[in-house]
Amino acid sequence: xxxxxxxxxxxxxxxxxxxxxxxxDFSRVLAGPLATMTLADLGARVIKVERPGAGDDTRSWGPPxxxxxxxxxxxxxxxxxxxxxxxxxxxDLVAARELANRADVLVENFKPGTLAKLGLGxxxxxxxxxxxxxxxxxxxxxxxxxxxxxxxxIVQALxxxxxxxxxxxxxxxxxxxxxxxxxxxxxxAIGVLAALxxxxxxxxxxxxxxxxxxxxxxxxxxxxxxxxxxxxVPQRMxxxxxxxxxxxxxxxxxxxxxxxxxxxxxxxxxxEVIGLPELAEDARFATNDARVQNRTVLIPLxxxxxxxxxxxxxREKLAGAGVPAGPVASIDEGLDYAQSLGLNPTIDxxxxxxxxxxxxxxxxxxxxxxxxxxxxxxxxxxEHTQTIRQWLNAPEEGSEPTTP
Numbered sequence: 001x002x003x004x005x006x007x008x009x010x011x012x013x014x015x016x017x018x019x020x021x022x023x024x025d026f027s028r029v030l031a032g033p034l035a036t037m038t039l040a041d042l043g044a045r046v047i048k049v050e051r052p053g054a055g056d057d058t059r060s061w062g063p064p065x066x067x068x069x070x071x072x073x074x075x076x077x078x079x080x081x082x083x084x085x086x087x088x089x090x091x092d093l094v095a096a097r098e099l100a101n102r103a104d105v106l107v108e109n110f111k112p113g114t115l116a117k118l119g120l121g122x123x124x125x126x127x128x129x130x131x132x133x134x135x136x137x138x139x140x141x142x143x144x145x146x147x148x149x150x151x152x153x154i155v156q157a158l159x160x161x162x163x164x165x166x167x168x169x170x171x172x173x174x175x176x177x178x179x180x181x182x183x184x185x186x187x188x189a190i191g192v193l194a195a196l197x198x199x200x201x202x203x204x205x206x207x208x209x210x211x212x213x214x215x216x217x218x219x220x221x222x223x224x225x226x227x228x229x230x231x232x233v234p235q236r237m238x239x240x241x242x243x244x245x246x247x248x249x250x251x252x253x254x255x256x257x258x259x260x261x262x263x264x265x266x267x268x269x270x271x272e273v274i275g276l277p278e279l280a281e282d283a284r285f286a287t288n289d290a291r292v293q294n295r296t297v298l299i300p301l302x303x304x305x306x307x308x309x310x311x312x313x314x315r316e317k318l319a320g321a322g323v324p325a326g327p328v329a330s331i332d333e334g335l336d337y338a339q340s341l342g343l344n345p346t347i348d349x350x351x352x353x354x355x356x357x358x359x360x361x362x363x364x365x366x367x368x369x370x371x372x373x374x375x376x377x378x379x380x381x382x383e384h385t386q387t388i389r390q391w392l393n394a395p396e397e398g399s400e401p402t403t404p
Contacts, residue, residue, distance in 0.1 A: 016043025016371050021196070024099045025049060025080065026108035026115070028056040030152070030178055031137050031212065033076040034185035036107050039192065040079035041363035041373060047099060047388060048077065048379065052084040055381040066358055074378045076185075078349050078360060082379035083388040087118055098392045100125050105133045105192055109150075112142035122207040132205040133195040135188055141211045150212050152178040159216040164223055167238040184215040245291035246270070249328070251303045252311040259302075260324040264288065269321045274305040274314075349377040 021044040025036040033048075033056065040046040050056055056077070062070040083099075085092040100106050100120060108115055115121050122134040136142070139150015153174055156162050161180070162172035191208040199205060217224060222243065223234045234242060239258075241247035246267070249256040261267040264287060268280040279285050279301065284294040291298055306314055311327050318325040329337060338345040347362040357377050 014369065014371050016374070017367070018042040018044040021045070021104045022102060023047070023105040023107065024103040026096075026106060026110070026120075027137065028109065029058055030076060030181035031184040031188065031210075032107050032109040033058075034182060035135070035137075035188035035192070037076050037078060037080070038185065038189040038363065039105070042365075043371070043374065044105070046080040047384075048080045048082050049085050049096060049099070050082055050381060052086050052382070055082070055084070059381060068357055068377065069380075074358065075360070077378040079374040079376045080379055081384035081388065082382055083385045084382035087120075093118060093120075095389060095392050096120060097125075099388075100132070101129045102392075102396060103129070103132060104196070105135065107135045107137070107188065107192070109137035112136070112138050112146040126205060126207075130204050131199055133192055133199070134205065134207045135192055135195075136207065136209045137184060137188060138209070138211045140213050142209060145211070145213070152180045152212065155180045155212040155216055159213050160220065160224075161216055164234045164236055166236045168236050170236070170238075172236065180212045180216045183219050184210050184212050187215045187218070240295070243292065244288060245295045245298065246302060248299075250299070250306055252306045252314055253309055255311040256328060257306070257311040257314055258326050258328065259318070262324070266323050267291070270302075270318065270323045273317050273321050273323065274302065276301065276305055347373070347375055349375050351377055 018039055021039070023036055023039050023044050023046040025032065025046050025048040027033055027036065028050075036044075036046045036048070048056075054060075056073055058073040058076075059070055061072040064071050066074060068074070085096050087093055087096060097119060106125070108120075113121075116124070122132070122136075125132055125134065137150075139145065139155060140148045156165075156174045156179070157172070159180070162174055165175065166173040188208075188210050191210060195206045195208055226232045226234050226242070239248045244260070244262060247260045247262070248258070250259050251257075259270065261270055264280075267285070267288075268277075271277050271279040279298070283290065285291050285298050315325050315327060335345050345361060346359050348356040349358050349360055351357045363373065
């Protein structure tokens with residue numbers, strides 16, 4: 001097991017926060033790989049175990065493809081090494097166990113119980129590697145839902161998210177990205193970091209379990225609590241907010257504009273900007289509670305005034321008055337906007353020779369003091385197999401392989 005910084009020797013300026021942490025990545029598709037890429041972005045060494053000949057399922061999930069592969073795979077696999085191991089073959093299984101014995105963290109999303117049958121379950125591995133953090137991801141947990149396949153779309157349906165997404169009189173909709181997988185990835189990364197911190201005191205690892213359904217329901221926030229606290233089952237409302245008005249798209253002369261008035265002062269300023277200051281004094285609209293009750297009356301009045309100008313002009317005027325508003329941007333426009341704010345939303349990734357081979361969304365965490373983030377492009381299938389096999393066959397001490 002590789003060493004990790006203890007609480008008494010925090011990383012120095014410029015050192016990556018997870019420098020020295022070794023992650024054995026037995027996951028594929030999205031939730032697991034995104035979690036391990038997050039750890040890799042923070043400096044952990046991540047070795048991705050893939051099936052010979054095929055690799056991670058998402059290597060073939062296209063189009064679209066970049067010059068180097070499927071963009072789906074590339075979105076969650078940078079800063080990793082790829083080793084091909086066939087877990088049905090005894091020699092490769094021995095190598096997989098050796099990797100797990102050297103790891104600080106193991107992340108897997110096989111069907112619950114699968115790795116245990118191969119001698120790669122937590123209980124067996126913890127015997128030889130008591131400091132191991134073992135993170136298991138499933139669709140519906142390891143109890144009653146152990147046999148259920150975990151697909152983001154199905155979880156969005158069964159977990160309630162689709163019931164609150166879409167127009168009130170229309171069909172339920174999934175989110176435009178595999179949101180449940182992304183949420184589960186972030187929960188996994190949080191759990192791993194917490195377990196690593198707990199290991200400082202105990203010198204023992206732990207088995208942490210995440211499942212897509214629980215991550216989704218943990219993210220329902222106010223919508224979930226509306227049911228638990230008030231007995232109200234939320235319904236689809238399109239872009240309307242159940243508890244705040246106006247907080248939705250409003251039609252302008254040419255296009256819709258997202259407007260979010262989170263308090264009465266913002267609503268007052270909105271009313272003044274659009275030339276209807278009297279709305280803020282009207283008892284039907286003076287408070288947020290009143291606006292929620294009289295939503296169907298208020299919105300047409302706002303849109304009638306907004307129809308006088310294009311959305312871009314209203315956005316400028318409202319921004320000047322401190323009223324949150326913005327157009328519905330495409331992804332490229334959103335990235336351009338982030339860049340205009342100095343947020344530097346993308347990074348260049350490099351091949352083993354240091355040549356830039358693509359651009360990706362950067363890890364959203366910014367650190368001070370800053371450290372130089374790793375920028376390795378997603379690995380080719382089995383790119384590091386030979387080097388890693390040699391390392392695993394060598395004595396552990398002093399045998400760290402040279403990696404790109």
